[in-house]
Amino acid sequence: MVFVLDVGNTNIVLGIYKDKKLMVDWRLSTDHKRSSDEYGIQVRQLFEQNNIKASDIEGIIISSVVPNIMYSLEHMIRKYFNQNPIVVGPGVKTGINIKYDNPKEVGADRIVNAVAAFETYKKSMIIIDFGTATTFCAITKNGDYLGGTICPGIKISSDALFERAAKLPRVELVKPDTVICKNTVASMQAGIVCGYVGQVDYIVDKMKKEMMAKGEEDPIVIATGGLATLIAQDSQTIDKVEPFLTLDGLRMIYEKNKE
Template sequence: MLLVFDVGNTNIVLGVFEGDRLLVDWRMSTNIPRTADEYGISVINLFDKAELDYRDVDAAIVSSVVPNIMYSLEHMIRKYFRVEPIIVGPGVKTGINIKYDNPKEVGADRIVNAVAAHEKYKKPLIIIDFGTATTFCAVGANGDYYGGAITPGIKISADALFERAAKLPRIELVKPNTVICKNTVQSMQAGIIYGYIGQVDYIVKRMKSEMKRLGEDNPFVVATGGLSKLIASESTTIDKIDPYLTLEGLRIIYEKNK
């Protein structure tokens, strides 16, 4: 079995593959002060709850945008699973041609998403990942990674409004039925959620126009990440929600490098 980790600023998403089949996936908070043993106990408990034997894991791969967590996580994988993890980064085969000014600046999660989407869809792509930050990535039909845009995630936007405006409450991200709202909570929800949808659609339309000038016509728009369903339900530009895109990308990169 293959154990995969996608380490984000807020959550670690991990999954277990047998061949190309995802057996189970989990989400746990990214907690930098944890030791390798604390991570090990947590992950093994997840295996137990899923009635899987952690000793059947014979490979592991990690992508991370949180450098401070890597020592504990890598040590945990070696100690508890007795395998040497592949770390997504420079020197790892991806099949993607990165056109960034400095390819080392591209986040591992963005590369992994690009690999998965390119392998699955084989067409020009715009990939939107709704995480702590929301990333927009443009990928050509031949696997050229052109670049993209990064915005604050919708939760960061909501938290900033609560923290900087003294009389505004912290809100749940639930979509109201209207934008003309009659109470403060729904007014905030409407402004944040519908405003964010408008931001997404504008950026996608602008990226489509720029990709057309690169010879990449009519890119397919794929959304992933925890809040993709909330935004895609009203978006006019998102073609498909692919919730396991990052985990599948990790499996594909492992296959290219094993």
């Protein structure tokens, strides 16, 4: 079995793969104040609840956009699993050619998503990851990572509205039936969700035009992340929702580097 960890700004998503099948996945809050032992106890409890032993794990791989949590996580893995994890970064084989001005600036999660999507679809694509930030990444049919766009995440936008406007409440992120709404909560939900759908479709449309002007075929648009399904319901441009794209990419990168 392979243990994969995707460390984001809000959550750490963990998964266990047996061969190419995702057996189980979990989410923990990202907290750089937790010690290696605190994370170790949490992970051990999750394993025990699913009848998985540390000795069942043949390899471990991590991608992270939170540098100050890595010491605790790597130390936890060495202590509780007696292994050195693969950490996605410079020197790790991915099969993706990064065309960014400074390749080191590209978040590990964006690279991992690109690997998973390219290995699955083998064509021009745009990947949208709805995380703490929403990222849009353009990949060519030859596996070149061209770059992309970064926007505030949906929850960040919603929280900012609540925190900065004294009379506006915190709202659940669901789509109302109309955009001409009769109460404050529904009005906020319509503005946040429908506004975000419009933002996604506009950015994707612009990215498609730029890619096709460079000779790429019409790219497939793949969405992942916690709120991907919510936005994809009304989006005119999202073709596929892949909820476990990042975990799949970690498993693929592990296979490329396990020797």
